[in-house]
Amino acid sequence: ENDLAQPVEVPKDKLLGDLLPTGFEENSCLSRYQSLLYRRGVPQKVSPYLISKLRSYEARHKKCGPYTNLYNKTVEDLKSGRYSSTPDCKYIVWISFSGLGNRILTLASAFLYALLTDRVLLVDRGIDIPDLFCEPFPEVSWLLPLDFPLTNEFNSFNQKSHQSYGNMLKSNSTASALQPYIYLHLVHDYDDQDKLFFCDQDQMYMQKIPWMVMKSDNYFIPSLFLMPSFEQELHSLFPDKETVFHLLGRYLFHPANSVWGLISRYYEAYLSEADVIAGIQIRVFDVEPGPFKHILDQILSCTVREKILPQISQQERPVHPSTRQKRVAVLMTSLSPGYFEQVRDLYWENPTVTGEMITVFQPSHEGYQQTEKHNHNRKAWAEMYLLSLTDKLVTSSWSTFGYVAQGLGGLKPWILYKPENNTAPDPPCRQAMSMEPCFHAPPFYDCKSKRGVDTGAVVAHVRHCEDMSWGLKLV
Numbered sequence: 001e002n003d004l005a006q007p008v009e010v011p012k013d014k015l016l017g018d019l020l021p022t023g024f025e026e027n028s029c030l031s032r033y034q035s036l037l038y039r040r041g042v043p044q045k046v047s048p049y050l051i052s053k054l055r056s057y058e059a060r061h062k063k064c065g066p067y068t069n070l071y072n073k074t075v076e077d078l079k080s081g082r083y084s085s086t087p088d089c090k091y092i093v094w095i096s097f098s099g100l101g102n103r104i105l106t107l108a109s110a111f112l113y114a115l116l117t118d119r120v121l122l123v124d125r126g127i128d129i130p131d132l133f134c135e136p137f138p139e140v141s142w143l144l145p146l147d148f149p150l151t152n153e154f155n156s157f158n159q160k161s162h163q164s165y166g167n168m169l170k171s172n173s174t175a176s177a178l179q180p181y182i183y184l185h186l187v188h189d190y191d192d193q194d195k196l197f198f199c200d201q202d203q204m205y206m207q208k209i210p211w212m213v214m215k216s217d218n219y220f221i222p223s224l225f226l227m228p229s230f231e232q233e234l235h236s237l238f239p240d241k242e243t244v245f246h247l248l249g250r251y252l253f254h255p256a257n258s259v260w261g262l263i264s265r266y267y268e269a270y271l272s273e274a275d276v277i278a279g280i281q282i283r284v285f286d287v288e289p290g291p292f293k294h295i296l297d298q299i300l301s302c303t304v305r306e307k308i309l310p311q312i313s314q315q316e317r318p319v320h321p322s323t324r325q326k327r328v329a330v331l332m333t334s335l336s337p338g339y340f341e342q343v344r345d346l347y348w349e350n351p352t353v354t355g356e357m358i359t360v361f362q363p364s365h366e367g368y369q370q371t372e373k374h375n376h377n378r379k380a381w382a383e384m385y386l387l388s389l390t391d392k393l394v395t396s397s398w399s400t401f402g403y404v405a406q407g408l409g410g411l412k413p414w415i416l417y418k419p420e421n422n423t424a425p426d427p428p429c430r431q432a433m434s435m436e437p438c439f440h441a442p443p444f445y446d447c448k449s450k451r452g453v454d455t456g457a458v459v460a461h462v463r464h465c466e467d468m469s470w471g472l473k474l475v
C-alpha cells in the first residue's frame with residue numbers, strides 16, 4: 001500500500017466561516033479550499049454583517065459585472081460622454097500599477113471602497129493579474145473587459161491629468177456639468193486637492209459619478225476610518241479593526257493554480273515536517289546590491305533576542321540519531337541569496353544551545369525587481385503566501401511584500417528597523433502592534449476645520465506605524 005495515495009481530507013470549514021461564497025468549481029481554483037490544509041490556525045472571527053455585505057456585493061457584481069445588460073448600458077453612456085444621474089450600476093475601476101505587494105494592498109483598498117459606496121469593482125488585468133489570482137466573485141468575472149473604452153489611457157493617467165479629481169477642482173470644472181467618469185489619483189505623489197478624496201463633502205460629489213478610475217500604490221484604508229460618513233458602517237463590518245486586510249485578503253486573493261503549484265510543492269517539500277516554521281523577509285532599499293554585514297548582524301540579533309532562533313553554542317554536543325530533535329524550518333525571502341547562505345552556514349557550522357535543528361532555505365533569488373515578467377511575479381506571490389504560512393515572522397520596514405504576508409497570515413511580525421548609515425539599529429526590531437499594513441502617504445488634514453492635523457492622533461484605532469513615523473495603520 002502506498003501512503004501517498006490516501007485521499008487528502010479537506011476540512012469542513014472550507015468556506016472560512018462563510019467568508020467565502022459557494023458556487024465555485026473546485027478544480028478551477030485549488031487554493032480556494034486547499035489553503036486550509038497549510039494554515040496553522042483558523043482565520044480571525046468574521047462579523048455576520050461583513051458576511052451579509054459580501055453576499056450583497058456578489059449579487060450586485062452579478063447584476064452589473066462585465067457584459068451584463070446594465071454594464072453594456074453604462075459603458076455606452078461613457079463612450080458617448082453622456083452623464084446619467086441615475087445609473088443602475090456604478091463602478092470603480094482599479095488600474096494595475098506598481099509592484100505586486102502594492103497591487104494587492106490597493107486592490108483590497110479599492111474593494112472596501114466599493115463595498116462602502118455601493119460600487120462594482122472591475123480589475124484592469126495589467127500584465128498578469130489573471131495569471132496570479134483566481135476569480136473571487138462567483139459567476140461573473142472581476143476582470144475589466146479588454147474593449148473597455150478608457151483602457152488605452154490608463155498608462156498616461158498621472159498627477160497632471162485634467163480628468164483627475166484634484167485637477168478638476170483646480171480648474172473649477174466640478175462646478176459645471178457632471179461627467180460620466182473621473183480619474184482618482186491616489187499615488188504617493190498626489191497633492192492636497194487629490195487628497196480631498198478623503199473628505200465627506202467631496203465624496204458627496206463623487207457619489208454621483210458612474211465611473212471612477214483609480215490608480216494608487218498605497219494601502220489607503222486607514223484614512224477611510226477617519227471619515228465620519230463611513231465610521232458606523234466600518235465599525236459594523238470590522239468590530240476588530242486590525243482584521244480588515246486579513247479578512248478582505250482571505251476573501252479576495254486566491255492564488256491561481258500555477259502559483260498554487262509553486263506554493264504547495266514548496267510547502268510539502270520544505271515546511272510540512274517542521275515543528276516550528278519561522279519566516280524572514282529581507283527587503284533592502286539600497287542602491288548597492290549587498291549583502292551587507294550590518295544587515296546580517298541585524299537579522300541575527302533580532303531573531304536571537306526575540307527567541308525566534310536559538311543561540312549558537314561554542315560547545316560541540318553529540319547528536320543522538322535515535323532521539324528526535326526539535327526542528328525549526330527557516331523560510332527566508334530576498335532578492336539576493338547572500339543572507340540566507342550565511343544564516344544557513346552559521347547553523348550548520350555550529351550547534352545550538354537548545355539542541356534544536358535549524359534548516360534554512362530560500363525559494364528564489366531573482367536579483368532585482370522584474371514586475372513585467374510572468375514567472376517573476378508568480379514567484380513573488382508564492383513567496384508572500386509561503387511567508388504567511390509561518391508561525392513567527394520577521395519582516396523588513398517599509399515593504400508591502402511583508403505587509404501582505406503578515407496580513408494574510410494574521411501575524412504580528414517583528415519588523416526590522418531601517419538601518420541608518422550602514423549600521424544595524426539598536427534595538428534591531430520590534431513586534432508590530434497589529435497585523436495591518438501601513439498607509440505610507442496619508443493626508444494630514446482635517447476636512448471640517450480645513451486645517452492640518454495629526455491624523456495619527458485622532459482616534460485610538462488609527463495610529464502611526466512602527467516602521468514609518470508619518471504612516472498610518474489600524475490597530
Ligand code: GDP
Nearest residue numbers: 099100101102333334335369379380399400401
Ligand atoms: P515592496 O517594494 O517591498 O513594497 O513590495 P512590492 O511587492 O510592491 O515590490 C517589490 C517587488 O520586487 C516584488 O513584487 C517582487 O517582484 C520583487 N521582490 C522583492 N523582494 C522579493 C523577494 O523576496 N522574492 C521575490 N521573488 N521577489 C521579490
